[in-house]
Amino acid sequence: MSGTFSRLRRRLPSPPRLPLDSALHExxxxxxxxxxxxxxxxxxxxxxxxxxxxxxxxxxxxxxxxxxxxxxxxxxxxxxxxxxxxxxxxxxxxxxxxxxxxxxxxxxxxxxxxxxxxxxxxxxxxxxxxxxxxxxxxxxxxxxxxxxxxxxxxxxxxxxxxxxxxxxxxxxxxxxxxxxxxxxxxxxxxxxxxxxxxxxxxxxxxxxxxxxxxxxxxDLFGARRPDLGPQGLPVNRTAAQAGTAAAGPGWRLSVAGPRPYALSLPELGALPQHTAVLPIACVEGWSASARWTGVRLRDLLDRAGAPPGARVRVVSLERGGPYAVMEMPATYARDPLTLLALRVNGEALDPDHGYPARIIAPGRPGVLQTKWVQRIEVLT
Incomplete structure (x- = not known):
């Protein structure tokens, strides 16, 4: 048997070898x-x-x-x-x-x-x-x-x-x-x-x-397909991974400022709604655009009596994690395209996309588009 293998190996061509002394080392x-x-x-x-x-x-x-x-x-x-x-x-x-x-x-x-x-x-x-x-x-x-x-x-x-x-x-x-x-x-x-x-x-x-x-x-070898995921959008961190509790009928958005207030989800939905087509762009290199609908953040800030140049702190229901609390400069918070989004592509947000409400703002990294928003604070 060993002799058969030896004869067969001699008949097969030797694999090409990369020359160690190649002239291309110049x-x-x-x-x-x-x-x-x-x-x-x-x-x-x-x-x-x-x-x-x-x-x-x-x-x-x-x-x-x-x-x-x-x-x-x-x-x-x-x-x-x-x-x-x-x-x-x-x-x-x-x-x-x-x-x-x-x-x-x-x-x-x-x-x-x-x-x-x-x-x-x-x-x-x-x-x-x-x-x-x-x-x-x-x-x-x-x-x-x-x-x-x-x-x-x-x-x-x-x-x-x-x-x-x-x-x-x-x-x-x-x-x-x-x-x-x-x-x-x-x-x-x-x-x-x-x-x-x-x-x-x-x-x-x-x-x-x-x-x-x-x-x-x-896109055969990209790490992420931008059109795959809940509601046609990818998800980096699911609701289960974030440890967020399901928002029930008792969920209320708390807005802290000179005139603090709180709103239920139906009350948020009754406010003037605005729509913006904005991308989610993540540090891993993928991005995808969607049609987001919700309340302009600057309208919520005005209702709370926020000064025009005030920064904003957004607190998520997420338990722990480096981005459970996010601060937003006034340039973003006052942009008319920045929304507290309640819907995406005509549908209520999926839990993995931040139900009941999430931030979507132009020109920001995806990790700063806070999901599962619980509280908005005016920083003066």
Missing amino acids: PRTAVVLGRWLGAAFLVCFATGLISHGLQNPPGWLRDHLPSRPVDAYRVTQGLHVISGIAAIPLLGAKLWTVYPRLFARPAVRGVLHALERLGIAVLVGSALLELVSGLLDTVQWYPWPFPFRQTHFWLAWIAVGGLLLHVAAKAPLIAGHWRRGTGPAVTGRRAFLGGAALSAAAVTLLTAGQTVPWLRRA
Whole structure:
């Protein structure tokens, strides 16, 4: 039997092997890949700062965040996830191109060389961890003990700082191979670069439909289908996961301000109703638009005697969770499109979408569109 297997194995062709001494391990290929990867990283970094600033605005910025355009966060966070996913195959191609230098001997040739290699190690490690953790966040899988959002934010600064230092250290080499035609001609370079570009384009095309409507039919590998879920909308956190008790006939919205009051659900429904088409855009990269109907938040604030520039605190029935309490600047609270929504797409809110009432506002991250609203407080 063993002889039969040996004869069969000799007849089968050997699998192709990636040559360790490939001519593609050269500066021009690395520079071209570095340009593409750097562009993806910078777009991802800039849009990530916007996302972080909207979720956790510093005091000096908090009251100056714009509520328009209504799709602003949908676009910036979509670009953040799209550029991050596109960077994954580009980083793989870049590391393959330069890896012989990463393991060159001697490992250290002096103090400056040691610092350069340490910087490269920090850059590669932070970039890999940043992209992998971001990809896992899109599927809401967190197999680590540290908080994702804060770690992701600071890793981004480390990665971009390392990138800038690396570019500065390699500036002469980059400048010497920046233009087409510099350096010797290398067989297979065009095919290799084309393959890397095609891989980045493919993962973009097959995942971007979760936030880009006209690419929705090609959304084969996106973490979320924006048209699947209760009432045709996805849900990140269900009512059961949030631990919210079902709102019965005794539920009342409490509005605290200079003239506090409380309203039952029928009383809210008897107030003037307004409709707005607004997106839910989540940090995981998916977004979906819907037609929301409810009471304008500014009408509720006026009834409570809120000053025009007052911020608002919204408290959810959700038990615990980092977003059970949300603060909203006046720019959002006074926007005529900001609603305490009671209906979506003509139907009463599903419990997973925040029944009996939820906040929907233009230009805000989905985690700040508070569901299961119990109390609204005027902050003066």
